Amino acid sequence: MARQFLLLENTRAVIQAENHLKELNIPCRVMPVPRAISSECGMCLEITPPVKEPQLEKIKALALPSTIVALD
Amino acid sequence: MKRLTYFDNSATSFPKPPAVAAAISHYLTEIGGSYGRSANTRTFTVARTIEQCRDALAQELGVSQAENIGFTANATQAANTVINGLDLEGGRVLISPMEHNAIARPLEALRLAGKITVEPLPAHPDGTIDCDRIHVPEDTRLVIINHQSNVNGVTQPLETLRKTIHSAPVMIDASQSLGKHNFLAEQWGLDFVVFTGHKGLMGPTGTGGFWAKNPERISPLLLGGTGSNSEHLSMPDSLPDRFEAGTPNIAGLFGLEAALANKPEQAYTQSNLHELLAAIRDIPAFQLYAATNPRQQGSLFSLTHESMDSGELAWKLDSLFGIETRSGLHCAPLAHQHLGTAPSGTCRISLSPYHTADDLGYLLEAFQELA
Numbered sequence: 001m002a003r004q005f006l007l008l009e010n011t012r013a014v015i016q017a018e019n020h021l022k023e024l025n026i027p028c029r030v031m032p033v034p035r036a037i038s039s040e041c042g043m044c045l046e047i048t049p050p051v052k053e054p055q056l057e058k059i060k061a062l063a064l065p066s067t068i069v070a071l072d
Numbered sequence: 073m074k075r076l077t078y079f080d081n082s083a084t085s086f087p088k089p090p091a092v093a094a095a096i097s098h099y100l101t102e103i104g105g106s107y108g109r110s111a112n113t114r115t116f117t118v119a120r121t122i123e124q125c126r127d128a129l130a131q132e133l134g135v136s137q138a139e140n141i142g143f144t145a146n147a148t149q150a151a152n153t154v155i156n157g158l159d160l161e162g163g164r165v166l167i168s169p170m171e172h173n174a175i176a177r178p179l180e181a182l183r184l185a186g187k188i189t190v191e192p193l194p195a196h197p198d199g200t201i202d203c204d205r206i207h208v209p210e211d212t213r214l215v216i217i218n219h220q221s222n223v224n225g226v227t228q229p230l231e232t233l234r235k236t237i238h239s240a241p242v243m244i245d246a247s248q249s250l251g252k253h254n255f256l257a258e259q260w261g262l263d264f265v266v267f268t269g270h271k272g273l274m275g276p277t278g279t280g281g282f283w284a285k286n287p288e289r290i291s292p293l294l295l296g297g298t299g300s301n302s303e304h305l306s307m308p309d310s311l312p313d314r315f316e317a318g319t320p321n322i323a324g325l326f327g328l329e330a331a332l333a334n335k336p337e338q339a340y341t342q343s344n345l346h347e348l349l350a351a352i353r354d355i356p357a358f359q360l361y362a363a364t365n366p367r368q369q370g371s372l373f374s375l376t377h378e379s380m381d382s383g384e385l386a387w388k389l390d391s392l393f394g395i396e397t398r399s400g401l402h403c404a405p406l407a408h409q410h411l412g413t414a415p416s417g418t419c420r421i422s423l424s425p426y427h428t429a430d431d432l433g434y435l436l437e438a439f440q441e442l443a
Contacts, residue, residue, distance in 0.1 A: 009310040010300040011108035011119045012126070012139055032111040042299045043111035043119075065310065 002070040004050035005037065009065045014043050020062050021045065026055055037069055076431050077394045082222050082248055082372045082402075082422035084270045084277055088331060092276060095330035096323045107320055108299035108313075118322055125329035126312070132273070132332065133246075133265055133283050134256035142315030143281045143325065147247040148174040149293070150266035150282035153315065154243055155179060155214075157290035161187045163213030166240075168192070168228065169410035170199040170221040173403045174266075175245055179216075188213070192406075198364040199226045199410055203236045212240045220249035223407040223420065225370035226363040227253065234261045247271060251335070252371060257283060274335065274425075275328030278321045287311055294318060338425040340432055345423070348432045349373060357443040361411055361418055374411075374418035377442070382419040385442070389419070393438040397421055 006021075006028070008014045014030065021028045028045045037044075050070070051059070059068065078086050099121075105114025107122055123138075130138035144150040155178045165179055169192045182188045194205035199221055208215065215237050220227045227249060234242055243264035246255065250265075251272030257265050262285070269279030284290055292307050296317030301308035308314055352360050352375065361374040377385050386399035400417040401408050408414035421435065 010298070010308065010313045012123050012312060013310070015119055015123045030111050030116050038303070042108055042302075043116065 002050065002072050004047040005031070005034065005069045005071060006045040006047060006059070006064075007033065007037065007067045007069055008044060011042060013065055014045060017045055017062075017064050017066060020064070021047070021059070024055065024058050026051055026059065034071060036071060075434060076424065076427055077434070078396045079421045079423065079427075079435065080396050080398050081424045082271065082420060083398055085272070085274050085424060087424070087426060088274050088276070088327075089334040089336055091330040091334040092274065092327040095326040096276065099323050099326040103326075105322075107322055109297075109319070110299075121329055122320065122322070122325050125325050125332065128329065128332040129267075129281070130283075132250060132255060133267075134254075134260075135258050135283055139311040140285070140287050141281055141283045142287075142312050143279070143320050144315075145278055145321065146270075146280040147245065147266050147268040148280075150268075150280050151175055151243075151245065152178050153293040154264045154266060154282055154284070154290060155182070156293055158214060158241075159289075160213045162211075164189045164191060164209055164211050166191050166193050166208065166212055166215045167406075168199070168201055168217045169195045170218045170223065170226065170404065170407040171216065172218060172222060172245065172247070172407075173405070174247070175216055175218070176406055192410075193217075195410065196364065197411075198224060198362070199407065200364065200368060201228055201233060203229075203232055206233075206236045208237055208240050214243055215240050216243045216245065218245045218248075218407075220246075220253070220370040220372075221404070221407055222248050222372070222422075223402050223404050223413075223418065224361040224363065224374050224411060225372040225422075227368045227370045229368070230262070231256075231260045248370060248372070258285075269324070269328040269331070273328065273331055275331040276324045279324040279328045282315075287314065290315075292317065336425045339428045340423070341429070344429045344432050345369065345371070348436055351436050352439060355439060355443045358439060361413065372420060372422035374413070374420045375439075376413065376416075376418050380442075382417045385419045388442060389438055392441075393434075395435060395438055 031046045033044045105118045126138045194202040241263040246267045250267045266282045269275035270277040294317040298313040363369040382399035389395040
């Protein structure tokens with residue numbers, strides 16, 4: 001299955017998103033943003049293992065300034 | 073217990089809570105790492121602490137959006153960011169009569185460039201703004217109020233003032249008050265607050281910042297790397313990155329976070345302070361400069377001596393009694409003009425929450441001997 005990343009606009013947003021995912025019991029880890037996604041030099045969250053509905057909907061319901069990206 | 077004779081806490085507070093030095097040392101010797109520039113474990117640990125600090129400051133300020141707080145090196149840089157970042161051109165700026173040069177000088181530069189006019193708000197002799205006489209002309213772009221004077225400690229009634237000023241944007245200089253007073257920026261309807269970390273908040277020097285209700289109205293003062301949106305040559309719009317170009321004072325922010333989590337209880341009481349002020353008023357050789365209304369008295373005040381200038385008074389307090397104070401104009405010539413103490417200035421006494429009633433008693437004994 002493709003790897004799944006949550007891209008956020010800055011460091012503070014990554015920390016807030018990690019806290020929210022912990023509350024939802026969705027495992028994740030902090031990663032450098034993969035070069036295949038962006039030349040961004042900051043950090044993102046990898047959701048591991050990747051999630052589907054209904055967890056995906058729960059993440060979207062958080063209304064974070066984020067993008068969920070799948071990468072093979 | 074050792075007597076605490078440092079009475080210059082309005083310059084910078086001392087001592088700090090022990091956790092402050094421990095946190096700074098912990099960062100420098102064990103944590104390391106940057107903020108937001110990579111995704112390694114150390115950097116993420118740093119980011120967590122800095123964001124905890126930002127969240128704690130939001131609580132201290134009484135605001136809900138912690139990302140609307142931008143860190144700066146001090147309140148001066150914060151004030152310059154807001155004043156120079158707003159579109160004030162062609163308008164009027166109203167200021168309290170007690171402003172510090174951190175406010176007065178950036179405004180004067182804009183005035184000399186022909187961009188703004190600056191006018192003082194009407195005030196009582198102790199510097200309290202006279203709410204009954206406030207008039208806010210239509211072309212007013214900003215009203216700036218020093219919350220607590222760094223000369224006589226008079227504390228402005230912000231909630232009442234905000235209502236009197238109506239819709240004009242209000243910026244508060246909370247350098248002397250934040251950490252000492254219950255601050256409710258959102259409830260009071262404030263627009264901008266600038267603050268420092270090393271005075272009432274008891275953190276290290278080199279820390280400070282500002283909060284903005286509508287940060288999109290401010291252009292950033294500093295431009296540079298943020299670790300975010302790096303492929304673009306313009307600053308990111310996202311907060312707090314928009315206002316935080318360059319690596320922040322990480323060691324300092326570790327210290328500030330520890331200070332906010334370990335605030336000391338005030339050892340002296342307000343009654344102790346009021347009794348001290350009353351006793352000084354009874355010494356004919358001294359003229360006291362303090363708030364007329366005791367409820368508006370902050371933890372600092374000034375005095376002059378009938379025959380000694382303020383520098384000599386400060387020197388004698390230090391050399392004869394080990395009491396450390398600050399003399400002169402305190403970077404606030406406008407306040408001294410209003411109080412009638414310019415250009416010679418005053419000798420300022422500023423308290424620490426660690427001071428005890430005994431420390432204040434020792435201070436009074438020194439004044440009585442110098443009378």
